[in-house]
Amino acid sequence: MNIVVCIKQVPDAKTVRFNTEKGTLVREGVEAVINPFDFHALEAGLQLKDTYGGEVTVLSMGPPQAESALKEALSLGADKGILLSDRAFAGADTLATTYTLAKAIKKLGPVDLVLCGKQAIDGDTAQVGPGLAVRLGLPYVTCVNALSVLDDGKTMHLRRINEDGYDILELEMPALLTVLASLNTPRLPSLKGKMRARKAEIPVWDARELGAEPDRIGLAGSATQVVSTWVPTFEARREMLEGPAEEQVKALVFRFKEAGILNA
Amino acid sequence: MLKVDTEKCTGCGECEEVCTFGAICVQNDVAVVDQDACTLCGICVDACPEGALELHDEERLLATDLSSWKGIWVVAECRSGVFAPVTFELLAKSRVLADKLSTDVTAVLMGHEIESRAQELILHGADRVLVIDHPELATFTDEVYGNILADLAKKERPEIILAGATAAGRSYIPRVATILNTGLTADCTGLDVRAEDRALLQTRPAFGGNLLATIVCPGHRPQMATVRPHVMRASAPDPGRKGDVIRILPGENLLGHRVRVLESVKEQAEGPNLSEADVIVTAGRGFEQEKNVELARELADLLGGTVGATRAAVDAGWLSGRSQIGQTGVTVSPKLYMACGVSGAIQHIVGMQGSEIIVAINKDAEAPIFDVTTYGLVGDVKEILPLLIRSIRKKRGL
Numbered sequence: 001m002n003i004v005v006c007i008k009q010v011p012d013a014k015t016v017r018f019n020t021e022k023g024t025l026v027r028e029g030v031e032a033v034i035n036p037f038d039f040h041a042l043e044a045g046l047q048l049k050d051t052y053g054g055e056v057t058v059l060s061m062g063p064p065q066a067e068s069a070l071k072e073a074l075s076l077g078a079d080k081g082i083l084l085s086d087r088a089f090a091g092a093d094t095l096a097t098t099y100t101l102a103k104a105i106k107k108l109g110p111v112d113l114v115l116c117g118k119q120a121i122d123g124d125t126a127q128v129g130p131g132l133a134v135r136l137g138l139p140y141v142t143c144v145n146a147l148s149v150l151d152d153g154k155t156m157h158l159r160r161i162n163e164d165g166y167d168i169l170e171l172e173m174p175a176l177l178t179v180l181a182s183l184n185t186p187r188l189p190s191l192k193g194k195m196r197a198r199k200a201e202i203p204v205w206d207a208r209e210l211g212a213e214p215d216r217i218g219l220a221g222s223a224t225q226v227v228s229t230w231v232p233t234f235e236a237r238r239e240m241l242e243g244p245a246e247e248q249v250k251a252l253v254f255r256f257k258e259a260g261i262l263n264a
Numbered sequence: 265m266l267k268v269d270t271e272k273c274t275g276c277g278e279c280e281e282v283c284t285f286g287a288i289c290v291q292n293d294v295a296v297v298d299q300d301a302c303t304l305c306g307i308c309v310d311a312c313p314e315g316a317l318e319l320h321d322e323e324r325l326l327a328t329d330l331s332s333w334k335g336i337w338v339v340a341e342c343r344s345g346v347f348a349p350v351t352f353e354l355l356a357k358s359r360v361l362a363d364k365l366s367t368d369v370t371a372v373l374m375g376h377e378i379e380s381r382a383q384e385l386i387l388h389g390a391d392r393v394l395v396i397d398h399p400e401l402a403t404f405t406d407e408v409y410g411n412i413l414a415d416l417a418k419k420e421r422p423e424i425i426l427a428g429a430t431a432a433g434r435s436y437i438p439r440v441a442t443i444l445n446t447g448l449t450a451d452c453t454g455l456d457v458r459a460e461d462r463a464l465l466q467t468r469p470a471f472g473g474n475l476l477a478t479i480v481c482p483g484h485r486p487q488m489a490t491v492r493p494h495v496m497r498a499s500a501p502d503p504g505r506k507g508d509v510i511r512i513l514p515g516e517n518l519l520g521h522r523v524r525v526l527e528s529v530k531e532q533a534e535g536p537n538l539s540e541a542d543v544i545v546t547a548g549r550g551f552e553q554e555k556n557v558e559l560a561r562e563l564a565d566l567l568g569g570t571v572g573a574t575r576a577a578v579d580a581g582w583l584s585g586r587s588q589i590g591q592t593g594v595t596v597s598p599k600l601y602m603a604c605g606v607s608g609a610i611q612h613i614v615g616m617q618g619s620e621i622i623v624a625i626n627k628d629a630e631a632p633i634f635d636v637t638t639y640g641l642v643g644d645v646k647e648i649l650p651l652l653i654r655s656i657r658k659k660r661g662l
Contacts, residue, residue, distance in 0.1 A: 137282030139522035162431035181592035182585035223447030
């Protein structure tokens with residue numbers, strides 16, 4: 001089974017700070033990690049490889065330092081990593097990102113399954129998976145939290161979560177899935193994997209290598225533009241209710257009443 | 265018009281494979297285009313390894329002739345005969361935006377045996393409703409819903425398309441935007457228009473709500489956004505409103521899909537679903553044992569809300585993964601959020617800090633959850649919740 005897992009390097013939520021005045025992310029001192037959902041996409045790919053054989057390729061678009069995310073994926077068992085990196089890719093919205101990723105996946109040759117996390121925790125758009133599937137002409141299912149492959153090795157059964165419950169869906173590979181964290185528990189890197197990752201060469205593909213049209217990538221290829229960003233203030237609203245438990249509860253119920261919460 | 269350079273074409277079939285409209289097929293080793301079915305999306309042009317396909321320039325120009333795109337569309341969502349509340353929220357918002365732009369509001373209603381529901385959309389603010397009623401639409405599939413909406417938008421040319429950021433909306437609306445080669449802004453919490461250039465100003469949270477951004481789509485049409493449920497306010501139905509209901513038959517070429525729905529299961533929900541709930545009572549590690557989680561359920565029931573969970577409560581097996589709030593779970597913004605026995609790891613906070621009123625109950629007065637709290641109570645949930653439940657019951661005369 002030829003599997004491509006798309007991963008994104010994102011700022012670690014634990015180290016992220018925001019500049020309230022400028023309304024931007026503070027870049028200094030922020031650790032970069034693999035997007036949490038993408039670990040689950042990778043784990044799904046590795047489990048399928050364990051059962052059916054084949055190859056897992058991890059693909060990431062990002063600055064040169066995103067190489068470390070790909071190396072981490074290799075340490076977990078991915079067979080090869082490819083970094084899509086070019087200054088011209090910067091500022092891409094999901095339209096330009098899916099164009100770029102699709103170019104790379106087509107260049108890799110025939111693939112049975114493309115796996116993505118449900119969304120990246122920085123942009124939170126959840127749009128890259130479906131958009132990429134359209135560009136690759138693949139059927140897709142989002143928000144998968146259980147999957148199995150039937151005996152023919154081609155048909156998949158998937159469970160997709162929605163507001164009311166879930167759907168059980170069937171499709172034939174090749175296909176693209178976006179996965180939830182509840183799909184699996186990601187493995188830890190092995191010592192052997194870590195050593196292999198350290199030595200591994202990560203090829204870097206730029207716009208020319210991909211044969212990408214300049215006006216379809218990065219900021220130039222993006223339909224959307226950010227006009228302003230700001231940090232929302234949760235104005236000093238904190239009030240600690242005081243006294244013994246009974247007093248605190250009394251004070252809370254009073255505030256609930258004032259806010260109209262008990263009217264319903 | 266889509267043209268095939270027969271000299272370059274090798275008949276490899278890549279274009280046929282990627283065309284979601286069945287508009288291109290290989291005959292006698294060369295690609296042949298069905299111009300009626302073709303929506304000029306250009307996906308095949310990108311896919312062709314030989315560069316043998318070309319969209320004629322006048323078509324591309326037309327696609328970006330901004331002033332020829334008019335009106336606001338709201339994509340209605342009706343699940344098992346019930347409109348998602350966000351549908352009415354979007355109609356109310358669109359009404360305001362349309363008045364600013366001096367244009368009209370169209371609702372798009374897709375489903376099976378659904379035409380009778382069109383009137384409700386008019387009462388809630390639509391000037392006309394496009395109804396696509398077909399057996400193939402009885403169950404939701406990304407391909408059919410997405411293809412029909414994309415095809416309609418190509419023909420009717422709305423300047424704005426809004427849909428709910430629901431499970432279905434966030435899955436198939438990106439398909440539509442990609443086919444239309446336009447911008448899409450996910451999960452918006454604010455919308456406005458700028459009259460001078462008719463730009464849709466789309467505000468959305470990023471980094472789990474730590475950053476807000478306003479986004480525009482200047483050079484492409486339609487301007488598309490999915491909108492977070494429960495943020496905008498629906499208006500009461502106006503029985504005096506009149507509008508047109510237009511029935512549209514979908515072309516056969518739009519009805520193909522490769523994902524089959526074998527079964528749709530409704531799970532016994534504990535109250536309203538998280539993203540639409542007014543009140544959420546979240547249980548964290550502080551409950552110590554599964555049986556104590558009953559207290560959270562009792563309080564949620566009393567307040568007409570639903571129960572949420574932290575990662576720890578899910579890992580402990582007390583609550584299902586679908587109740588998890590936070591970075592790898594659901595992001596919520598109810599009117600009242602009660603974090604009970606929740607310490608407030610950043611991964612949890614990013615999923616709930618947009619809530620209107622946040623109450624936290626925790627034994628540790630230094631717990632980080634108190635940093636985002638409206639009202640903080642220091643104490644054991646096992647002691648405080650029974651008191652609170654009793655006190656609310658008493659106030660209600662129960």
